[in-house]
Amino acid sequence: MFENLTDRFDSILKRIKSRGRLTEEDIDEISRDIRVALLEADVALPVVQDFVNRVKERCRGEELSKSLTPAQQVIKYVNEELINILGGSQLKITYAPKPPTIILLAGLQGSGKTTTVAKLGRWFKQQGRHPLLVGADLARPAAVEQLKVLGAEIGVAVFSEPTDPVSVARKGVAEAIRVGRDLVIIDTAGRLSIDEVLMEEVRQVSKAVNPHYTFLVIDAMTGQDAVNTAKAFHETLELDGIILTKVDGDARGGAALSVKQIVGKPIAFVATGERVNELETFYPDRMASRILGMGDVLSLIEKAETEVDQNVSAKALERMRSGHFSLDDFYDQLQQMKKMGPLQGLVSMLPGMPKEVRNANIDDADIVRIEAIITSMTAEERDNPQILNGSRRSRIANGSGTSVTDVNNLLKQFNEMQKLFKSPGLMNQLMKSPAMRKKKNSSKGRRTKR
Numbered sequence: 128m129f130e131n132l133t134d135r136f137d138s139i140l141k142r143i144k145s146r147g148r149l150t151e152e153d154i155d156e157i158s159r160d161i162r163v164a165l166l167e168a169d170v171a172l173p174v175v176q177d178f179v180n181r182v183k184e185r186c187r188g189e190e191l192s193k194s195l196t197p198a199q200q201v202i203k204y205v206n207e208e209l210i211n212i213l214g215g216s217q218l219k220i221t222y223a224p225k226p227p228t229i230i231l232l233a234g235l236q237g238s239g240k241t242t243t244v245a246k247l248g249r250w251f252k253q254q255g256r257h258p259l260l261v262g263a264d265l266a267r268p269a270a271v272e273q274l275k276v277l278g279a280e281i282g283v284a285v286f287s288e289p290t291d292p293v294s295v296a297r298k299g300v301a302e303a304i305r306v307g308r309d310l311v312i313i314d315t316a317g318r319l320s321i322d323e324v325l326m327e328e329v330r331q332v333s334k335a336v337n338p339h340y341t342f343l344v345i346d347a348m349t350g351q352d353a354v355n356t357a358k359a360f361h362e363t364l365e366l367d368g369i370i371l372t373k374v375d376g377d378a379r380g381g382a383a384l385s386v387k388q389i390v391g392k393p394i395a396f397v398a399t400g401e402r403v404n405e406l407e408t409f410y411p412d413r414m415a416s417r418i419l420g421m422g423d424v425l426s427l428i429e430k431a432e433t434e435v436d437q438n439v440s441a442k443a444l445e446r447m448r449s450g451h452f453s454l455d456d457f458y459d460q461l462q463q464m465k466k467m468g469p470l471q472g473l474v475s476m477l478p479g480m481p482k483e484v485r486n487a488n489i490d491d492a493d494i495v496r497i498e499a500i501i502t503s504m505t506a507e508e509r510d511n512p513q514i515l516n517g518s519r520r521s522r523i524a525n526g527s528g529t530s531v532t533d534v535n536n537l538l539k540q541f542n543e544m545q546k547l548f549k550s551p552g553l554m555n556q557l558m559k560s561p562a563m564r565k566k567k568n569s570s571k572g573r574r575t576k577r
């Protein structure tokens with residue numbers, strides 16, 4: 128999701144990266160570009176207008192912070208406004224003090240309700256809950272069967288009976304109480320469009336069981352239409368949140384970016400594929416970072432300032448600059464990076480990374496492997512990786528429980544990194560960050576004293 132938008136923001140921000148200060152014309156240009164980018168992503172017009180106006184106002188209104196470059200400043204605003212339109216903070220589920228917690232799912236035909244009921248069942252099960260799935264979609268003969276198959280796959284019981292939806296829902300809740308299940312997830316019939324009869328049905332179901340959470344399931348690929356649907360449903364049902372499905376097939380992300388502001392309800396979960404494990408809790412801030420791709424340099428800097436040992440970083444930076452960045456330094460950096468939390472996406476926080484690198488995933492398992500490889504080398508090898516011939520490489524692979532391919536890949540990556548460090552652009556960017564400026568000044572101070 129959001130690939131197109133990420134690329135657009137990338138090019139907007141690249142253009143202003145080298146500017147010393149932003150003129151009125153710069154701000155107009157940025158606003159225009161952001162507007163086009165959001166419209167292309169199929170974001171609802173009022174949302175776009177609000178967004179652009181707010182970013183513009185902030186660019187104009189505020190004294191440029193001394194510690195940030197104009198580009199970083201713009202990124203900061205865009206990032207904050209993105210988080211804002213994505214819903215601010217994450218929706219947290221609170222369980223009913225008197226179980227079961229009742230969850231009702233509604234949505235258009237084919238939006239992914241039944242699949243999502245099962246995904247949620249699995250998700251809640253992982254949270255230590257004991258769900259019961261209730262099949263109250265009696266409009267389509269195969270619907271209950273579909274839910275039963277999914278229920279069996281995730282090991283969660285399914286209740287249904289061939290009566291009517293209201294009675295199934297009611298009995299489902301009673302059944303949960305009877306067998307000691309603390310959570311009920313109700314699947315309802317799909318509506319082709321906003322159909323009064325079916326709307327009335329789901330309203331009746333809702334009235335009968337009085338759910339703690341009502342989620343609307345919408346298909347991200349339907350973009351603006353999805354948002355209009357959501358609005359109509361909200362008028363009938365009082366939604367608590369949105370579950371956005373099929374984001375795996377949506378490169379634009381317009382629905383995700385519009386729905387909170389238009390409907391007033393946040394996205395609670397996103398479904399990223401057909402399989403039962405493809406459901407994620409929705410975090411507005413993480414999503415904003417993902418959208419900005421390179422844009423998360425700011426929190427990287429913030430994190431680096433608070434969590435990273437500045438002496439180690441400064442030392443590594445000096446070594447990068449001098450062209451002697453060894454695998455020991457690399458290892459130190461990994462340790463620093465680990466302090467900053469989940470590594471996923473850390474690369475994407477770095478400015479100026481090519482798209483391919485940005486989209487590559489580094490996960491924690493990779494890091495464990497890299498650490499094992501580096502610690503299996505001798506000091507000499509770490510300092511001077513060029514001496515790593517075939518037999519040394521296979522010894523290291525054996526010692527670290529990895530393969531020669533893993534070792535080769537690491538060395539290749541390391542070489543690329545070294546090349547990158549030698550490029551003046553990146554070094555300038557890093558040296559401009561507040562952390563490094565502070566460092567430079569203090570070392571200057573020491574030098575004059577001496």
Ligand SMILES: Nc1nc2c(ncn2[C@@H]2O[C@H](COP(=O)(O)OP(=O)(O)OP(=O)(O)O)[C@@H](O)[C@H]2O)c(=O)[nH]1
Nearest residue numbers: 236237238239240241242317372373398399400401
């Ligand atoms: N790629 C992708 N496909 C999905 C996702 N969620 C559901 N699907 C697919 O979308 C189709 C419809 O899903 P269902 O769960 O049956 O949708 P529904 O809303 O229950 O449909 P009705 O009961 O007919 O209204 C199925 O083929 C699912 O496998 C998703 O996140 N990504």
Ligand SMILES: [Mg+2]
Nearest residue numbers: 240241264270
């Ligand atoms: Mg269904």
